[in-house]
Amino acid sequence: MRKARVACFGAVHEAAEKNGELELLDGRLVSHNEVVWLPPVEPRTVFALGLNYSDHASELDFKAPEEPLVFLKGPNTFVGHNAQTRRPQDVTFMHYECELVVIIGKKAKHVKREDAYQYVKGYTIANDYALRDYLENYYRPNLRVKNRDTCTPIGPWFVEASAIPDPMNLALRTYVNGELKQEGSTKDMVFDIPFLIEYLSSFMTLDENDLILTGTPKGTVDVVPGDEVATEIEGLGRLVNNIVGDEVFSKR
Template identity: 40%
Template sequence: MKLLRLGAKGAERPAILHSDGTYRDISSVVVDIAGDALGAAGLARIAAADIASLPVLPQTSRIGACVGKVGKFICIGLNYADHAAETGADLPKEPIIFMKATSAIIGPNDDVRIPRNSKKTDWEVELGVVIGKEASYVDEADAMDYVAGYCVVNDLSEREFQAERSGQWVKGKSADTFGPIGPYLVTRDEVEDPQNLPMWLEVDGHRYQDGSTKTMIFGVQHLVSYLSQFMSLQPGDIITTGTPPGVGMGQKPEPVYLKEGQTIHLGIEGLGEQSQKTIAWNA
């Protein structure tokens, strides 16, 4: 299933992409794409509904973040061997974990605001993993049972804030609008192999990233198990799993960073596409 949330920010309605290409309102089935709706029983309830009989929502509706009430936005750094190489970093021996503020979350096609005093706002197409049930000290062999599905994430970053201003990466990752997710939460049963998904990102029509999840150092199964050793994972938590090469700071001979008035277009095979305009902070 491809689940999404439609409507004005803060007033989104849960929906599903029907086989006829329409968006169907599933608010009579689940309250939101959040919490218990992401567990096995909630997803089974949606799957059993007579989707064809449900109201059609306008195709022109704003698409919101595909998951509501996200508790934790957990990020994995330097998790692609080819991306680590472009940054000159050694391959990590264990996953590098940092957090992104949930206030950064926006819809997949909402505007991205360049922060005040930003000089190095960058892009990162990433595979997002959405947790479906509480996970704590999970064995790797069982880890996929805790995954509700997957989504596209643009892990926007301000590199000066991240690397040159002291402290942890979180302050370079957490500006408002720095977390577009969606358009869809694609349920786990529809993704045959999360470690073989082509992914790409363009800025103003120029393709900078053209990679695949197959070059991830630590795969989805390992990450879910690993994280659960340090914190419980709750339904609706999102793990964004790292980016392939082609980020702005890795461009040669000089880095390339985002500025106002540009268009970012990105996608992952089978999970949909995003398109954002960059605007000034006060626009």
């Protein structure tokens, strides 16, 4: 079963997919276009991986890292399915990043990799945009690159871990205006999910609804206002997002 969080009828609701519609917990059925899609879980601590696919590292002229390149993301960055993402006027290169998101299900500390999947509640999709103009060093993604408002669409679905028997063998694809631009597989991660959970939990406590954004494969290209970007991951659905310019937002 695929679940979602949506806003409609003046409230926030949990919903489940049913016969092509959304069934709210109170039994009401609504169509997909009658709701505002929210992130499928309310993120707690969010970890993101840089250069976690060797082919993506190569397209940026870097070698794959020997240790995970992890940075944190604030909740202000997240928007839901069908949302708008702002491209600042002064940016010359902004690209999408289709990423598998791991959703932690319970408190985890000093987890061994062979036990790691016991701590995974489910999965979703993120599109973690990068604004390369603001990147000081690819090995140290900074706040101005990865913590910008509206720049991380996530969702639309929360998919339970039991529905994804092998998360390390899922196809990822990104389409810009309907044209396939990025294609890869989670099997090509440098550091797999069990390793990342073992690594992170070795020095800090993970908790329910902590998220791990696991990186993106090669195939990232510049996107501009007016573009529709759709990221897909096998078994998890399709996350759609639209790029807009500064003129859509108030000047402050």
